[in-house]
Amino acid sequence: xxxxxxxxxxxxxxxxxxxxxxxxxxxxxxxxxxxxxxxxxxxxxxxxxxxxxxxxxxxxxxxxxxxxxxxxxxxxxxxxxxxxxxxxxxxxxxxxxxxxxxxxxxxxxxxxxxxxxxxxxxxxxxxxxx
Numbered sequence: 001x002x003x004x005x006x007x008x009x010x011x012x013x014x015x016x017x018x019x020x021x022x023x024x025x026x027x028x029x030x031x032x033x034x035x036x037x038x039x040x041x042x043x044x045x046x047x048x049x050x051x052x053x054x055x056x057x058x059x060x061x062x063x064x065x066x067x068x069x070x071x072x073x074x075x076x077x078x079x080x081x082x083x084x085x086x087x088x089x090x091x092x093x094x095x096x097x098x099x100x101x102x103x104x105x106x107x108x109x110x111x112x113x114x115x116x117x118x119x120x121x122x123x124x125x126x127x128x129x130x
Contacts, residue, residue: 009041010034011107011118017046018107018118022085031085044081045107047123051086052101053077055094079105079120092121 012019023039025032035041059071075091077099092110093099104123109116 009037011109012043013109018109019046020044020081020087020107020118022083022087031083033085033087042083044083044085044087047104047106048079048081048087048120050099050101050103050105050120051078051080053091053094053099075099077105077120090117090119092119098122 021035022033023035075094078086105120106123110119
């Protein structure tokens with residue numbers, strides 16, 4: 001199995017906090033994620049608010065190729081950061097009892113394909129049991 005190495009310009013880790021790296025667009029004054037090459041970086045996070053979400057209940061088409069039986073449903077959502085930018089990402093849960101539109105979400109790192117990638121966790125769960 002190949003180890004997944006995310007691009008180094010997606011996030012920055014500082015202790016227990018994870019910051020997503022955005023920038024101003026090269027074509028407007030709007031923030032964009034991920035940051036555009038050569039543009040001044042704007043850090044997002046470590047928390048935002050859940051804007052909306054859904055669950056992925058069936059395996060996505062290849063790639064990524066998953067061994068038979070390894071798929072588990074997962075949440076996908078948009079989190080709005082104080083700077084006004086919506087970022088789409090994987091959620092650490094797809095349980096409706098744990099997700100509230102407008103609820104605080106924390107940027108965390110989760111295992112992915114032998115490496116780590118960012119995801120969003122309900123803020124009250126991000127510090128304890130993920």
